[in-house]
Amino acid sequence: xxxxxxxxxxxxxxxxxxxxxxxxxxxxxxxxxxxxxxxxxxxxxxxxxxxxxxxxxxxxxxxxxxxxxxxxxxxxxxxxxxxxxxxxxxxxxxxxxxxxxxxxxxxxxxxxxxxxxxxxxxxxxxxxxxxxxxxxxxxxxxxxxxxxxxxxxxxxxxxxxxxxxxxxxxxxxxxxxxxxxxxxxxxxxxxxxxxxxxxxxxxxxxxxxxxxxxxxxxxxxxxxxxxxxxxxxxxxxxxxxxxxxxxxxxxxxx
Amino acid sequence: xxxxxxxxxxxxxxxxxxxxxxxxxxxxxxxxxxxxxxxxxxxxxxxxxxxxxxxxxxxxxxxxxxxxxxxxxxxxxxxxxxxxxxxxxxxxxxxxxxxxxxxxxxxxxxxxxxxxxxxxxxxxxxxxxxxxxxxxxxxxxxxxxxxxxxxxxxxxxxxxxxxxxxxxxxxxxxxxxxxxxxxxxxxxxxxxxxxxxxxxxxxxxxxxxxxxxxxxxxxxxxxxxxxxxxxxxxxxxxxxxxxxxxxxxxxxxxxxxxxxxxxxxxxxxxxxxxxxxxxxxxxxxxxxxxxxxxxxxxxxxxxxxxxxxxxxxxxxxxxxxxxxxxxxxxxxxxxxxxxxxxxxxxxxxxxxxxxxxxxxxxxxxxxxxxxxxxxxxxxxxxxxxxxxxxxxxxxxxxxxxxxxxxxxxxxxxxxxxxxxxxxxxxxxxxxxxxxxxxxxxxxxxxxxxxxxxxxxxxxxxxxxxxxxxxxxxxxxxxxxxxxxxxxxxxxxxxxxxxxxxxxxxxxxxxxxxxxxxxxxxxxxxxxxxxxxxxxxxxxxxxxxxxxxxxxxxxxxxxxxxxxxxxxxxxxxxxxxxxxxxxxxxxxxxxxxxxxxxxxxxxxxxxxxxxxxxxxxxxxxxxxx
Numbered sequence: 035x036x037x038x039x040x041x042x043x044x045x046x047x048x049x050x051x052x053x054x055x056x057x058x059x060x061x062x063x064x065x066x067x068x069x070x071x072x073x074x075x076x077x078x079x080x081x082x083x084x085x086x087x088x089x090x091x092x093x094x095x096x097x098x099x100x101x102x103x104x105x106x107x108x109x110x111x112x113x114x115x116x117x118x119x120x121x122x123x124x125x126x127x128x129x130x131x132x133x134x135x136x137x138x139x140x141x142x143x144x145x146x147x148x149x150x151x152x153x154x155x156x157x158x159x160x161x162x163x164x165x166x167x168x169x170x171x172x173x174x175x176x177x178x179x180x181x182x183x184x185x186x187x188x189x190x191x192x193x194x195x196x197x198x199x200x201x202x203x204x205x206x207x208x209x210x211x212x213x214x215x216x217x218x219x220x221x222x223x224x225x226x227x228x229x230x231x232x233x234x235x236x237x238x239x240x241x242x243x244x245x246x247x248x249x250x251x252x253x254x255x256x257x258x259x260x261x262x263x264x265x266x267x268x269x270x271x272x273x274x275x276x277x278x279x280x281x282x283x284x285x286x287x288x
Numbered sequence: 289x290x291x292x293x294x295x296x297x298x299x300x301x302x303x304x305x306x307x308x309x310x311x312x313x314x315x316x317x318x319x320x321x322x323x324x325x326x327x328x329x330x331x332x333x334x335x336x337x338x339x340x341x342x343x344x345x346x347x348x349x350x351x352x353x354x355x356x357x358x359x360x361x362x363x364x365x366x367x368x369x370x371x372x373x374x375x376x377x378x379x380x381x382x383x384x385x386x387x388x389x390x391x392x393x394x395x396x397x398x399x400x401x402x403x404x405x406x407x408x409x410x411x412x413x414x415x416x417x418x419x420x421x422x423x424x425x426x427x428x429x430x431x432x433x434x435x436x437x438x439x440x441x442x443x444x445x446x447x448x449x450x451x452x453x454x455x456x457x458x459x460x461x462x463x464x465x466x467x468x469x470x471x472x473x474x475x476x477x478x479x480x481x482x483x484x485x486x487x488x489x490x491x492x493x494x495x496x497x498x499x500x501x502x503x504x505x506x507x508x509x510x511x512x513x514x515x516x517x518x519x520x521x522x523x524x525x526x527x528x529x530x531x532x533x534x535x536x537x538x539x540x541x542x543x544x545x546x547x548x549x550x551x552x553x554x555x556x557x558x559x560x561x562x563x564x565x566x567x568x569x570x571x572x573x574x575x576x577x578x579x580x581x582x583x584x585x586x587x588x589x590x591x592x593x594x595x596x597x598x599x600x601x602x603x604x605x606x607x608x609x610x611x612x613x614x615x616x617x618x619x620x621x622x623x624x625x626x627x628x629x630x631x632x633x634x635x636x637x638x639x640x641x642x643x644x645x646x647x648x649x650x651x652x653x654x655x656x657x658x659x660x661x662x663x664x665x666x667x668x669x670x671x672x673x674x675x676x677x678x679x680x681x682x683x684x685x686x687x688x689x690x691x692x693x694x695x696x697x698x699x700x701x702x703x704x705x706x707x708x709x710x711x712x713x714x715x716x717x718x719x720x721x722x723x724x725x726x727x728x729x730x731x732x733x734x735x736x737x738x739x740x741x742x743x744x745x746x747x748x749x750x751x752x753x754x755x756x757x758x759x760x761x762x763x764x765x766x767x768x769x770x771x772x773x774x775x776x777x778x779x780x781x782x783x784x785x786x787x788x789x790x791x792x793x794x795x796x797x798x799x800x801x802x803x804x805x806x807x808x809x810x811x812x813x814x815x816x817x818x819x820x821x822x823x824x825x826x827x828x829x830x831x832x833x834x835x836x837x838x839x840x841x842x843x844x845x846x847x848x849x850x851x852x853x854x855x856x857x858x859x860x861x862x863x864x865x866x867x868x869x870x871x872x873x874x875x876x877x878x879x880x881x882x883x884x885x886x887x888x889x890x891x892x893x894x895x896x897x898x899x900x901x902x903x904x905x906x907x908x909x910x911x912x
Contacts, residue, residue, distance in 0.1 A: 048402075050823030051908050053558065054654055057611065068406055068908035225514040228398075228493045228530040229360040248856070281615060
């Protein structure tokens with residue numbers, strides 16, 4: 035048992051920033067826009083660090099895929115308590131088409147290389163809202179998955195996960211190694227304080243190429259166009275039911 | 289509460305209703321009290337607004353018993369507070385000198401914004417003089433000065449018309465040789481240059497406290513604590529800030545910095561200067577129709593919508609960075625007297641002027657923000673140095689008001705601070721009376737530099753507006769004494785005192801009828817605030833602290849009709865009816881704050897004390 039946990043962290047546009055579509059409708063403006071760690075990834079890092087503090091695992095490795103700026107996100111994870119980082123360098127066109135399929139292939143390859151016992155990810159990223167990476171990674175590795183986790187505990191070499199589902203809460207017990215995806219109520223992430231940021235500068239971040247991991251980044255998806263949602267039209271107030279029926283008929287709804 | 293009893297069928301609800309009815313009758317008696325008694329009661333029952341520990345110290349708070357308050361400390365040679373043009377120029381200059389002379393120098397810079405440039409807002413027309421001195425090969429290094437000024441237009445606006453004013457060479461607002469920049473992008477580039485030179489930049493960490501040695505000199509700063517709940521109690525994630533100690537601490541917080549405010553009091557730095565006077569600048573960036581785009585064009589105006597006794601003016605700059613972008617805004621002097629004036633709404637209605645609206649028609653707005661700026665000039669510069677530290681940039685205030693430029697002087701002040709500090713910190717035989725180094729050489733260097741000459745020449749222009757003819761008197765004064773006599777007149781005019789004391793009571797003023805925003809050219813406040821990208825961790829004490837929670841309703845609302853609900857460009861202050869029905873209370877929406885500092889400046893009761901919130905919070909400006 036290596037006692038090693040891999041945590042995936044994604045650099046996304048900060049949730050409070052107003053998004054703007056590029057004039058050529060090819061995507062969203064990201065130049066100079068405030069970015070931060072995906073909120074669900076923060077929860078994932080916190081959970082991994084908590085497990086290490088409880089001495090249930092030995093090492094937390096933070097992983098991020100992207101251009102140079104992804105290193106800032108890894109540093110934040112290191113400041114929260116991760117031991118070392120891995121920056122998988124993906125730039126340019128490859129980065130524009132990077133999606134859950136490619137990232138899960140990368141994470142699966144890294145999990146094998148690093149002999150990880152556990153992969154903790156955020157349940158979804160707030161920019162694409164895919165909610166696929168955790169599940170795909172588990173499938174590629176043929177590992178069990180505990181997704182939408184609101185509570186995680188270790189019982190021997192099994193993992194007990196309480197999952198948030200539509201009907202309420204579901205408790206499952208899965209073997210390790212496993213993939214867990216964090217939901218909102220799993221924990222409250224700690225702050226990355228300045229002394230920890232300074233210490234994090236001394237922690238190692240390894241640079242890795244997807245090609246070295248034998249991963250093919252070709253996308254199966256082509257983005258045709260990105261548009262803003264249609265402007266919400268003002269509603270119309272009617273006085274009587276007859277008016278309502280009349281208006282519905284006028285606009286061809288009935 | 290008048291739900292007819294017969295309509296309630298559920299027995300539990302029935303019991304609740306009975307209980308409520310009895311409670312209601314029990315409260316009938318207080319209405320028998322005299323109004324005098326009720327007024328005495330109402331001041332006692334002011335709802336608690338301020339929970340910040342600067343007003344309610346934690347040493348006396350039982351919720352903080354046993355909490356670990358020890359702070360981690362680190363030592364640097366120089367610590368710089370604020371990552372704006374001044375702070376970054378100082379950092380760059382320090383490291384340039386250290387690298388040139390092969391000396392070790394640890395320079396740490398803390399900045400409250402989450403990334404360098406995110407809290408920077410300005411017009412801006414940059415005069416490249418200081419940049420040429422600091423980084424002569426800025427063009428090769430990719431500095432974002434992409435728009436040389438090609439056209440300069442000045443107008444006096446009336447409600448429907450425009451009077452063109454010729455910009456004769458020699459007038460302060462000539463922009464030949466200057467660049468229209470997006471200052472946030474320029475500051476970000478400066479940050480990259482600083483990092484390359486080895487400066488340690490820490491954005492996302494706010495300096496919240498000045499630290500002192502036992503001998504009273506400045507020891508450094510401490511960054512903000514994190515994890516304090518809205519009610520002032522510690523959360524599970526509570527952690528103390530960190531202490532950064534330095535031989536010299538440079539304070540470059542920008543206009544009306546909150547630590548500078550404390551330092552003025554502590555070291556009595558303002559005893560021989562006039563109080564600082566300010567203006568608020570509101571700005572938007574628009575993507576306009578390509579047909580209307582004239583890259584390099586600079587437009588300024590005075591007059592409408594402000595009356596001749598309210599100082600202020602507008603700007604509209606056409607950028608040349610590939611896309612048809614314009615930066616535009618309105619500056620309003622904060623010595624205005626009418627409490628019904630709303631700088632935000634003046635800005636929105638200015639955009640509808642027949643000279644301005646056509647540029648914006650067919651375009652759409654992509655950014656909004658606001659910031660206070662200095663107008664005091666030479667007369668308001670305080671003592672700049674004290675044992676262990678010094679002040680640079682817009683914090684003490686080196687803005688050339690008629691030129692509407694302060695970036696070049698801020699940068700030069702940072703560079704001079706670096707040069708004089710470096711000499712002292714690396715000198716072999718430094719003898720200091722105090723543990724923190726005192727560098728009065730900085731103030732002397734500044735006084736013999738072009739910054740002082742420039743500020744001296746324009747010192748009388750702003751105060752010349754305080755006459756019966758207001759704007760027109762000021763323009764005549766500028767024409768005679770600046771354009772002809774170059775500011776050499778032997779007298780120095782005074783300002784009128786604190787901006788906060790200029791407001792007249794509401795009963796002596798007429799409310800201003802502002803037009804409703806049309807949603808195409810003018811907009812409402814809340815959608816504008818959303819565009820600034822501002823956000824703060826919700827569960828923290830409001831950082832807009834009140835020395836006395838009862839003053840807003842009892843004085844600001846009663847005498848001045850609550851001017852804070854109008855001068856705040858982010859809708860932080862709202863007077864809402866009390867839940868009990870009778871009377872109003874002040875609601876502070878601290879999360880909206882864009883860190884402009886106008887409230888701390890203009891509050892007629894000087895009751896609002898802006899302190900820094902958790903680092904990383906605030907606007908997310910992108911190239912403003």
